[in-house]
Amino acid sequence: MEFYRDTWAEIDLDAIKWNVENTIKQLDAPAFLYAVVKANAYGHGDVQVARAALEAGAQGLAVAFLDEALKIRAAGIDAPMLVLGASRPEDAHLAAAENISVTVYDVEWLNGAKLAAGQRLSIHIKCDTGMGRIGLKTKEELQQLMDQMQQKESFFFEGIFTHFATADETETSYLEEQIKKFRELVDSLPVKPPFIHCANSAATLRFRGAGCNTVRLGISMYGLTPSTEMSHLLPFKLKPAFSLHTRLVHVKQLEPGEKVSYGATYEAEDSEWVGTLPIGYADGWIRKLSGQEVLVDGKRVPIIGRICMDQCMIKLPKAYKPGTMATLIGVQGQENISMEEVAAKRETINYEIPCVITSRVPRVYKRRGEIVSVQNPLL
Ligand SMILES: Cc1ncc(COP(=O)(O)O)c(C=O)c1O
Structure with missing residues (x-):
């Protein structure tokens, strides 16, 4: 084994597969599933998790930053990939060269995008329907962005999406409000892009993707409940990885x-x-x-x-x-x-725990109980 200390994290790749396969079975209609592998796959290991998720039926990968996407491409994974967070317009050519889709939410970004001659960049428009993070809010802003995009051949309008703030809470009125706002924005488009998405794990498992043709699965792919509040609403038993x-x-x-x-x-x-x-x-x-x-x-x-x-x-x-x-x-x-027990002791959420187990702790990958690889960034 490629590490020399007696502390390690084990990642059960069969559990990742189980969670993805069973999530796909739950969906009403076949939907494109992005496996969310940002933050080194929530501390589990991006490349290893990406491969297991794709094997299990995920069709694309989603990350937070361009650097994360480039790392995964460099490992030889050529699946569709979307950067969910902000990228710099001056780095647009890097994304286009590696066939990585980026998120855009204002016209200035398009004006500033640096692309080489002949390059084409796939864009997902981010709508802020109540998260108050990145994203445009109005039909006017959306229209302006569409007009600008249509003037340039170098942009391909590939998707539109939003992100929920309360999908893991049992009270659903805020979530319903967000869904309504997103539908209104999407309905205002004269031409719909191929990918329309709003559901994280909570909305994917509780509302079967919330009526969109694409979902983004993060925490529950790792076998963790999106919140303790909704754990009794899970449609199948998740397997922590x-x-x-x-x-x-x-x-x-x-x-x-x-x-x-x-x-x-x-x-x-x-x-x-x-x-x-x-x-x-x-x-x-x-x-x-x-x-x-x-x-x-x-x-x-x-x-x-x-x-x-x-x-x-x-x-x-x-x-x-x-x-x-x-x-x-x-x-x-x-x-x-459980991850939830440790999170409660730290007064935080389960998401945070594997993310903050540092890279000094080697990750050991298992399939059918056998070690298949070891990741130790120190050596
Ligand atoms: C934009 C976006 N989509 C999807 C996800 C995945 O969410 P979850 O881990 O709750 O499934 C995240 C995670 O933070 C996100 O920021």
């Missing part, structure tokens, strides 16, 4: 009154077994996770004292051998530490 593991590197007995870690905040009450794990805040396992439980031998044990940059300590019920595996996210025996 990401788990996080380490191994005990030192086990010792503390005498009553002996202390643990910076600040000496933890004091042994009794004679206690303490294990050291080689993972810390530089791996994304931040100090706020002190007190969080991990699994050893299928049982929950707590992290004690402050989490260091590269290590943290756990209280053990007995002496375990160095080398014993500890699971920080995932299943051991009958126990499970």
Whole structure:
């Protein structure tokens, strides 16, 4: 294996496949499915996830920035690809050269777009229907953009889309308002582009794509619920793809009154077994996770004292051998530490957790339980 530390994340590519295949089965009509692999596939590994998702029936890939798209192209993946976020107009030629579609929401962008002679750039127009992020808001703005685009042969109007702010909440009035605004904008177009899309995972799973011919699947492709609030509304059981593991590197007995870690905040009450794990805040396992439980031998044990940059300590019920595996996210025996549990401890959402497990933690890819590749950017 191409790493030399006892901490790693496992990515179950069969779980990615399962989530994509079952999502496709749920859709009313066949829809074009973009697998959202931005932010290194939410920390899972963009190229590996992209390949698994495409194999499972996704037809395109969506990223946030042009750099991410170029990285995936450089890995030899030639699937349709859309940059969802803002790109610079002066970089338009790079996108066109690699057949990468970009998002546009104002006329100035089109005027400033630098393209080489003969190049053609595919454009998706972004509408802001209530997210307050990027996107045009009115029919007039849309018309202006269309007029400008039609004057130039170098632009191909490939798609139009919006993004929902509350699709993962059980109360749907704001979402319905956004859908209505988007329909009005799309209906005002004299000619419709091939791709019309608004649904993220929540809207794809709850509303089967919300009536569009294209969907963008992010969080639930990774087997995670878009929110705990809507987890009971999921149409099938998602399979989480990401788990996080380490191994005990030192086990010792503390005498009553002996202390643990910076600040000496933890004091042994009794004679206690303490294990050291080689993972810390530089791996994304931040100090706020002190007190969080991990699994050893299928049982929950707590992290004690402050989490260091590269290590943290756990209280053990007995002496375990160095080398014993500890699971920080995932299943051991009958126990499970979910992404949602870790997110709750960090007072955030499940999306954030795999994204912030840093690249120092090698990613190990598995299919049918066997390791198929390892990604370690350090080596
Ligand atoms: C524009 C856009 N579309 C789709 C997605 C995917 O959303 P989700 O991960 O909730 O499926 C995101 C994620 O933030 C996004 O920003």
